[in-house]
Amino acid sequence: MELRKDPITRSWVITGDDVPDAAQVESPCLFCADAAAPLQVVSSITGDGGQWSARSVVHPTALYHIEGEPNRRGDGIYDRMRPVGAHEILIENPKHDHQLWNASDSEIRNFLKLAAQRAQDLKRDGRFKYVSIFKNHGVHAGQEFDHPTSQITATTFVPRRVLYELRAGREYFKAKERCVFCDIIAQEERQNLRVLESRGDYIALCPYAPRVPYETWILPLTHDASFEHNRLSKPDSLGGLSPLIRRTLQRIRTLTEEYHLVLHTSPNTFHVSQSLGYWKTLEDDYHWHIEILPILGAKAKSYTFKEVYYSPVSSETAVKRLQDARIEG
Ligand SMILES: [Zn+2]
Ligand SMILES: [Zn+2]
Numbered sequence: 006m007e008l009r010k011d012p013i014t015r016s017w018v019i020t021g022d023d024v025p026d027a028a029q030v031e032s033p034c035l036f037c038a039d040a041a042a043p044l045q046v047v048s049s050i051t052g053d054g055g056q057w058s059a060r061s062v063v064h065p066t067a068l069y070h071i072e073g074e075p076n077r078r079g080d081g082i083y084d085r086m087r088p089v090g091a092h093e094i095l096i097e098n099p100k101h102d103h104q105l106w107n108a109s110d111s112e113i114r115n116f117l118k119l120a121a122q123r124a125q126d127l128k129r130d131g132r133f134k135y136v137s138i139f140k141n142h143g144v145h146a147g148q149e150f151d152h153p154t155s156q157i158t159a160t161t162f163v164p165r166r167v168l169y170e171l172r173a174g175r176e177y178f179k180a181k182e183r184c185v186f187c188d189i190i191a192q193e194e195r196q197n198l199r200v201l202e203s204r205g206d207y208i209a210l211c212p213y214a215p216r217v218p219y220e221t222w223i224l225p226l227t228h229d230a231s232f233e234h235n236r237l238s239k240p241d242s243l244g245g246l247s248p249l250i251r252r253t254l255q256r257i258r259t260l261t262e263e264y265h266l267v268l269h270t271s272p273n274t275f276h277v278s279q280s281l282g283y284w285k286t287l288e289d290d291y292h293w294h295i296e297i298l299p300i301l302g303a304k305a306k307s308y309t310f311k312e313v314y315y316s317p318v319s320s321e322t323a324v325k326r327l328q329d330a331r332i333e334g
């Protein structure tokens with residue numbers, strides 16, 4: 006697999022001819038507390054009873070690999086590089102049936118703490134420009150495992166949706182000297198038409214221009230560019246977030262069990278990039294948040310939501326297969 010850049014949209018995709026893995030044996034579960042299978046544990050959070058409550062492991066079929074240099078190179082007008090990065094599973098809970106919508110506050114808090122720790126740790130690696138945290142739940146969302154899990158990736162590029170947000174946040178700040186997310190929150194609170202609920206320092210709302218029905222965002226009310234930094238330095242700041250995630254997912258589950266959840270935080274400021282101009286006003290112009298994109302029944306396949314497009318058939322193979330296809334004229 007390799008990363009290729011679309012010269013028009015400037016977004017990176019991951020593609021190549023994937024060799025399908027041997028059918029993944031899901032029972033017994035790989036990730037349960039008593040799983041026999043050896044896992045490459047990266048980090049653990051200990052819970053109340055002294056057992057692990059949340060832990061991260063290397064993804065058994067990782068898309069990105071930690072070793073080596075990206076070796077970015079030109080290919081005529083195109084750009085390509087090796088998929089150097091990190092790809093870990095964040096096991097949300099040792100219990101197979103404790104999901105983010107029915108786990109306890111302290112279990113969800115431990116998971117969030119783990120996510121923050123992993124993000125901060127991966128950002129110490131100057132090769133990585135961005136750390137993504139996401140959860141795909143349900144068949145149409147591309148869920149990989151039954152066990153309650155999320156994923157974290159560290160990449161040598163910023164995924165395109167985040168890049169749009171970062172550029173737009175910077176432009177807005179340049180024009181108004183204010184954070185666009187703070188302005189959205191202020192207007193939503195004032196109008197009170199699309200606010201779902203507030204808990205502690207967090208608000209859940211349905212965005213003014215949703216990409217999918219019932220799209221919901223969760224944001225900190227206090228301006229903050231990075232999820233991981235203050236979540237670790239001020240652990241109390243996780244207080245309202247755990248119940249708000251649980252309650253919001255419960256609401257969405259009355260409509261559909263399938264959804265994407267992504268956490269958007271600031272890019273890696275240890276990575277110095279000339280072309281991205283990293284980012285003089287980043288601390289003021291970006292505001293971390295969670296986006297939940299539900300997938301509704303019959304229309305499920307009418308759109309796909311991807312942070313990074315992944316195509317397990319290369320264009321070179323695709324063109325051969327299409328050329329060799331038997332057609333009638
Ligand atoms: Zn399990
Ligand atoms: Zn803000």
Ligand SMILES: [Zn+2]
Pocket residue numbers: 170269294296
């Ligand atoms: Zn976002």
